[in-house]
Amino acid sequence: MSQLSNFTKGFLRENPVFVLLLGMCPTLGTTTSAINGMGMGLATTFVLAMSNVVISLIAGLIPAKVRIPSFIVVIAAFVTVIDLAMAGFLPALHSQLGLFIPLIVVNCIVLGRAEAFASKNGVLPSLIDGLGMGLGFTFALTLLGATRELLGSGAIFGFKFISGDGILVFVLAPGAFFALGFLILIMNKLAKKQS
Amino acid sequence: MAKESTFSNMTLTLLVITLLSSAVLGFVYELTKEPIRKAQEAKINTAISNVLPEFDNQPSAEATEVQYDGGTLVFYNATKGGEKVGTAVKTFSNNGFGGLIELMVGFNADGTIHGIDVVSHKETPGLGDKMETSKSGFSVQFQGVNPEDFKIRVKKDGGDVDAITASTISSRAYCDAVQRAYNALKEGGK
Numbered sequence: 001m002s003q004l005s006n007f008t009k010g011f012l013r014e015n016p017v018f019v020l021l022l023g024m025c026p027t028l029g030t031t032t033s034a035i036n037g038m039g040m041g042l043a044t045t046f047v048l049a050m051s052n053v054v055i056s057l058i059a060g061l062i063p064a065k066v067r068i069p070s071f072i073v074v075i076a077a078f079v080t081v082i083d084l085a086m087a088g089f090l091p092a093l094h095s096q097l098g099l100f101i102p103l104i105v106v107n108c109i110v111l112g113r114a115e116a117f118a119s120k121n122g123v124l125p126s127l128i129d130g131l132g133m134g135l136g137f138t139f140a141l142t143l144l145g146a147t148r149e150l151l152g153s154g155a156i157f158g159f160k161f162i163s164g165d166g167i168l169v170f171v172l173a174p175g176a177f178f179a180l181g182f183l184i185l186i187m188n189k190l191a192k193k194q195s
Numbered sequence: 196m197a198k199e200s201t202f203s204n205m206t207l208t209l210l211v212i213t214l215l216s217s218a219v220l221g222f223v224y225e226l227t228k229e230p231i232r233k234a235q236e237a238k239i240n241t242a243i244s245n246v247l248p249e250f251d252n253q254p255s256a257e258a259t260e261v262q263y264d265g266g267t268l269v270f271y272n273a274t275k276g277g278e279k280v281g282t283a284v285k286t287f288s289n290n291g292f293g294g295l296i297e298l299m300v301g302f303n304a305d306g307t308i309h310g311i312d313v314v315s316h317k318e319t320p321g322l323g324d325k326m327e328t329s330k331s332g333f334s335v336q337f338q339g340v341n342p343e344d345f346k347i348r349v350k351k352d353g354g355d356v357d358a359i360t361a362s363t364i365s366s367r368a369y370c371d372a373v374q375r376a377y378n379a380l381k382e383g384g385k
Binding site: 032033036058061062063064065066069070073074076077080081084085087088089091095096098149152153165166168171172 | 199200201204205208209212213216219220223224227229230231234235238315317319320321322360361
């Protein structure tokens with residue numbers, strides 16, 4: 001597999017949200033606006049890329065039976081790093097995302113990539129895989145956030161261009177399911193056309 | 196591929212990994228401690244100057260904490276040229292749609308409300324978060340009123356406050372927090 005397709009597979013072909021349907025908790029919980037989705041996605045990208053690199057380096061040294069606990073410790077360390085960094089340097093976004101940042105630890109994508117890819121591949125492919133998957137996740141979350149923000153409050157990235165309140169259900173939890181369902185539908189349709 | 200697992204190499208691997216991770220975390224914690232403290236302080240200071248008339252002292256330097264109603268309220272006294280101009284009260288309500296809401300309520304020296312700012316909340320974006328001063332004019336109706344003759348309850352509950360559309364619970368919690376600040380101020384006499 002070339003490095004380019006290794007990088008781009010996260011966007012459409014193996015998009016974590018639209019195709020693999022992994023990491024649904026932050027996907028549904030944080031995408032009330034485009035900027036929240038993007039912040040969450042970028043934080044996850046950082047954790048994915050860093051933990052993929054470290055895990056690909058140490059995978060050969062870890063006994064098989066303590067593989068998962070070791071991976072989790074590495075991932076948790078990076079999540080805490082990004083949590084502290086955001087609290088210090090981006091306090092506004094940090095208070096918006098709140099609990100969801102520590103929850104990156106249990107995001108299936110991160111452990112999934114560590115287990116399925118990084119532990120079996122070299123450093124560079126793992127880094128590219130982490131970045132690609134993370135940016136694919138960011139792309140999906142931003143798209144979902146933008147859709148919900150547009151329909152729910154008539155704005156994108158906080159710039160309001162439709163006055164009034166919009167369809168309120170889209171900023172609430174049920175709207176996340178509706179919007180995600182329709183986005184997956186559109187993605188599948190596009191994918192079918194391509195093949 | 197992975198090595199064979201024996202008791203000693205499993206223990207050793209986990210020990211090394213956790214040790215290294217904690218070292219990294221300790222380092223990052225030291226690195227971010229100062230920015231985090233500053234960010235929190237800046238937030239409080241902005242909130243105080245948003246809700247009070249002009250002052251020339253450092254209200255956050257002489258804060259008084261008061262236990263009240265099962266929580267902590269913080270009083271910040273503002274003076275100008277030695278004369279008291281008002282008090283900012285950091286107050287809270289547990290009745291928000293998303294739990295805890297923290298407000299900074301500024302009172303003039305005569306007990307009327309000068310302004311209100313939201314310190315933290317977890318209300319629904321697009322609905323309850325309209326309580327933020329930047330997102331709607333909800334807080335404007337409190338400016339200049341005296342809680343003595345202005346009932347801080349939403350109109351649905353027989354008060355004088357226009358609730359945020361579709362966010363009665365958030366509006367109620369907001370009123371709850373403001374009322375709590377006023378009660379504490381009156382009783383504390385600070």
